[in-house]
Amino acid sequence: MVDKTLEQILLKKFNYRTFRPGQEEAILAALQSQDSLVMLPTGSGKSICYQLPGYMKEGLVVIVSPLLSLMQDQVEKLKANGERQVAALNSLSSRAEKNRIFKQLHLLKFLYISPEMIQFDFLMQRLKQLKIALFVVDEAHCISQWGMDFRPDYLKMGEIRRKLNNPTTMALTATATESVRNEIKESLHMNHEETQEIIHSVDRKAIKLKVAICDGNKKERLTELVNQLKGAGVIYFSSKKLADEIAETLRTDHGLKAESYHSDLTVDDKVKVQQQFIDNTIQLICATSAFGMGIDKPDIRFVIHYHMPANPEMYLQEIGRCSRDGKEGIAILLFEAGDQYLQMRLQENALPDESLLNYIYKNNLKIKAEQADPKVQIGQFYVNAEIPYNVALYQIQNREKLKQNQLDYMLKYVYHTGCKRAFLLHYFDEAVMNKPANCCSSCDPSLEQHFFSEDIERTNKNTEKLDWKTRFKQLYKIDEESMN
Ligand SMILES: [Zn+2]
Numbered sequence: 001m002v003d004k005t006l007e008q009i010l011l012k013k014f015n016y017r018t019f020r021p022g023q024e025e026a027i028l029a030a031l032q033s034q035d036s037l038v039m040l041p042t043g044s045g046k047s048i049c050y051q052l053p054g055y056m057k058e059g060l061v062v063i064v065s066p067l068l069s070l071m072q073d074q075v076e077k078l079k080a081n082g083e084r085q086v087a088a089l090n091s092l093s094s095r096a097e098k099n100r101i102f103k104q105l106h107l108l109k110f111l112y113i114s115p116e117m118i119q120f121d122f123l124m125q126r127l128k129q130l131k132i133a134l135f136v137v138d139e140a141h142c143i144s145q146w147g148m149d150f151r152p153d154y155l156k157m158g159e160i161r162r163k164l165n166n167p168t169t170m171a172l173t174a175t176a177t178e179s180v181r182n183e184i185k186e187s188l189h190m191n192h193e194e195t196q197e198i199i200h201s202v203d204r205k206a207i208k209l210k211v212a213i214c215d216g217n218k219k220e221r222l223t224e225l226v227n228q229l230k231g232a233g234v235i236y237f238s239s240k241k242l243a244d245e246i247a248e249t250l251r252t253d254h255g256l257k258a259e260s261y262h263s264d265l266t267v268d269d270k271v272k273v274q275q276q277f278i279d280n281t282i283q284l285i286c287a288t289s290a291f292g293m294g295i296d297k298p299d300i301r302f303v304i305h306y307h308m309p310a311n312p313e314m315y316l317q318e319i320g321r322c323s324r325d326g327k328e329g330i331a332i333l334l335f336e337a338g339d340q341y342l343q344m345r346l347q348e349n350a351l352p353d354e355s356l357l358n359y360i361y362k363n364n365l366k367i368k369a370e371q372a373d374p375k376v377q378i379g380q381f382y383v384n385a386e387i388p389y390n391v392a393l394y395q396i397q398n399r400e401k402l403k404q405n406q407l408d409y410m411l412k413y414v415y416h417t418g419c420k421r422a423f424l425l426h427y428f429d430e431a432v433m434n435k436p437a438n439c440c441s442s443c444d445p446s447l448e449q450h451f452f453s454e455d456i457e458r459t460n461k462n463t464e465k466l467d468w469k470t471r472f473k474q475l476y477k478i479d480e481e482s483m484n
Contacts, residue, residue, distance in 0.1 A: 006052070013055055013081065020045050022200045026170065027053050029196045030134055033168045036196040037140070037181055041204055042174040042320030047074055050136045050170055054109055059133035062167075063112045064157060066142050068092055069270070071112040073296070078110060085109035089117045092267070106130060115153035118160055132167035137188060140171035141313065144183045152381035158189040174320060175202050175313045177428055202316055202428050206323040209420045210332045210441040210448055211413070218336050222246070222306060225332065226284060227254060230453040231301030232277065234285045236318055238307035238342055240264055246306070247286040258284035261291040289318065298325035302451060305333045308414065310343050311406035312427045315413075328438070330451045335414045340407060347403050351396055352379045361389045419443055 006027060010016050019027075022040045029036040030053035040046050054061035065071045071088045078086045085108045087101045105111070105126055117123065137143075142154050161169060171184050185195055214221050226233065237243040240262040250258035259273050259282050276282040278297050285291060289309075303322045309315045315333075323329035352360065352375040359365075360379035382392035409427055416423045420440035422432045432439075441447045 009052060009055060010048070013052065014048055015081075016045075016048075019048075022198050023048055023052075025196075025198045026050075029198065030168060030170055031056060034196050035169045035190050035194060036198055037171045037173075037185060037190070038198045039173050039176055039181070039202075040198075040200050041202055042317060042324075044200070046138075046172050046174075047077075049172065050134055051078070051110070054133060057133035059131035060105075060108055060127075061110045061134045061136065062118075062127065062132055062164075063110065063136040063138055064115055064118060064160075065112055065138040066115060066154060067139065068114070070138070071114070075110075075112055083109065086112075088112040089123075090114040091116070102126065115157065119153065119156060124160070124163060127164060132164055135161060135164060135167040135169045137169065137171045137184075139173060140184045140188075141173040141176045141180055143187045144176070144180045152377055152384075155187060155381065155385075158187050161188055175316045175428070177313075180313075201425075201430055201433070203421065203425055203430065203432065204320060204323065205434075205436040206326055206328050207319055208328065208330045208436075208438050208440060208444075208447055208450075209319075209424070210330060211420065212332055212334050212441075212448075213414065214334055214336045216336070218306070218334050219246070219249075221334060222304065223250065223254060225304065225448070226250065226256060226258075228452040229302050229330070229448070230451060231329075232280060232283055232297065232299060233302040233304065234287055234291065234300060234318075234321060235304045235306055236287055236289065236291075236309070238288065238346065240288055242306070243286040243288055247284075250284060250286070256284055257282050258286060260286040262288040289314065296324070297321075299327070300324070301327075301329045303329075303331045305331075307342060308333060308335055308339050308410055310347065310403065310410070312409055312413070312424060313406075315410065316424070316428075328450070330448060332448065333414065340411050343407055343410075347400075347407070349375065350403075351375060351400055354393060357382075357389070357393055357396065361392075417442055 006024060007018070010019065020040075021044070022038065023045060026036055026038045026040075026049035030050065038046065038049055040049075050061055050063065063074075065074075068090050071090060072092075075086050075088045087104075087108055087110075089098060089101055089111065091114065093101070101108075101111075102123070118127075137157055143157070161167070166189075169188060169190060171188060171190070173181075173184070176184065181197065181199075182192075184190075185192055212221060222235070226235070235243075235246070237246070240260075243260040243262055247258045247260040250256040259276070261270065261273050265273070273282065273285070277285055300322050303319045305315070305318070309318060319331035322331055356375060357379050360376065360383060364383060365376070365380050366384055378396070379392075382395075413420065413423055419432065419435070420442050421435070425432055435443070438444050438447055438450055
């Protein structure tokens with residue numbers, strides 16, 4: 001039963017007529033001051049879940065977000081919708097800006113803040129004096145996902161929440177298995193029984209799934225594909241260097257409008273590339289996983305992975321940028337035997353080994369600002385939290401096993417001959433309901449051809465590929481005689 005008042009506010013403030021699945025339940029939980037864990041697929045309008053109740057409740061909505069681009073993006077969107085009482089506090093804010101926001105904190109409706117910034121004592125003191133309508137932890141799976149974006153600071157949000165006197169909390173995520181969801185609740189000190197879980201399927205039926213196993217010809221397969229696929233696309237790489245190189249090749253050798261995007265770009269360049277991609281001046285983005293959070297381009301038609309991602313969560317998150325407009329798109333994973341070792345190497349560099357952890361504990365190394373090495377950072381986190389050495393070691397070793405299992409699952413996904421969609425959903429304890437047409441490369445071996453440019457001209461999708469003479473004739477309506 002849709003609440004009419006809520007719908008009126010939805011129209012007035014956000015210019016939408018109807019709620020998307022899950023939104024209304026999340027809003028109602030917030031309005032009833034009930035803690036919630038909300039899992040909605042990427043692109044399903046998660047921000048409305050906390051912004052709308054923000055307008056109906058007295059007090060400030062604090063949104064902790066791990067990603068700066070996402071924060072900026074949300075602030076700009078709210079401002080464009082006429083909201084003036086919104087600000088973001090993070091490492092990009094200038095000192096003057098911080099001071100200004102700090103002084104006007106009591107006037108704000110929405111405060112976006114990085115997990116590092118919210119820990120500052122003076123800020124916490126001020127926040128404690130204010131009425132907090134809702135405490136939102138965005139991308140909550142980062143609490144558990146000790147991967148590339150891991151920040152020890154995210155694990156402190158439970159403590160922050162307690163210091164703020166346990167305000168109504170909403171943990172938001174797009175992809176989390178049941179065990180990760182439990183970990184989120186535990187870490188945020190949310191009551192297991194009383195927290196409302198609003199879980200929607202991670203399955204995005206508009207996105208068709210293909211795995212292409214290559215045999216020493218991955219680059220060729222990639223260029224072939226991007227020359228044929230229609231619409232805008234993102235190609236994900238695990239290496240910045242390769243992202244640069246391939247973008248260059250696609251531009252110079254194939255005349256494609258391609259740019260690379262990764263953490264070495266300046267903020268200005270990032271914004272420029274994003275904007276050009278959104279208005280279709282750029283057709284292809286060669287990116288590392290730094291790209292995509294908060295990018296609201298509805299008509300991305302394909303996402304290609306040049307390297308296999310570390311886990312199904314990350315894969316789903318990244319392909320989720322495809323087809324936000326609900327029209328069909330394709331996710332293609334290019335795989336070459338041995339690719340898994342690249343991920344293994346990357347993972348080895350993510351967690352401290354026994355001797356490093358031992359060294360950090362012996363020397364009682366504590367966290368200092370701007371630590372470079374994430375491995376050291378993780379060790380220091382445990383020292384800071386005064387967790388005994390043996391417990392820390394046990395947890396880190398468990399973490400390593402978990403990561404290995406996740407990578408194994410990706411590898412099995414690659415070689416799985418049954419339905420790829422069913423296999424991927426199984427990881428999230430889900431089954432396929434109403435299998436879509438052209439589901440995956442196991443269900444339809446010539447899947448990608450539905451997404452090739454020639455398709456537009458073909459009247460019958462099942463026609464065999466025509467030779468050049470016939471196509472030429474069709475195009476120019478030339479009859480047989482004049483060709484010979
Ligand atoms: Zn399938």
